Amino acid sequence: MVAMLYCTAILRLVNCVIEKTRKRTGISIADAxxxxxxxxxxxxxxxxxxxxxxxxxxxxxxxSVVALNWLKSYYWEPQKNQISFHRDGIVNTQREIKSKLYA
Incomplete structure (x- = not known):
């Protein structure tokens, strides 16, 4: 059962990440x-x-470890790098995020 859960998570990750790419171009899952x-x-x-x-x-x-490492390098780290940190810490970061969301 646990192996099936791991496989399902990886299956959904791959399918969801490449879904838009394949619809636009009609290329194979492996190529996308x-x-x-x-x-x-x-x-x-x-x-x-x-x-x-x-x-x-x-x-x-x-x-699943490979998947998490890929997510970290492909998505989470670039997202983190888009947020600048100030000396005032979290409060300024929250203001900056809100200003970008509501701009």
Missing amino acids: ADAIGIPRRLIDVRHEGSHRDLLALTIARDS
Whole structure:
């Protein structure tokens, strides 16, 4: 059951991230994933989990670490870098975020 949950999370990650790319161009999932740098291992896990047998728990768990690291480098770190920090800390950061949201 736990391996299935890991595989499902990876499947949804890959499908959701590349969904818009594929609709616009009609390219394969693997090509769309390569274009944005999703590790091939995640594509393989997605394929195996969707079309073949369930992966071993250790492989699924290790692949989830790869997925989290990719999310961190592809999405979370760039988002974090867009927020400038001031000496006054959180209060100014919250004001800056609100000003960008409501601008």
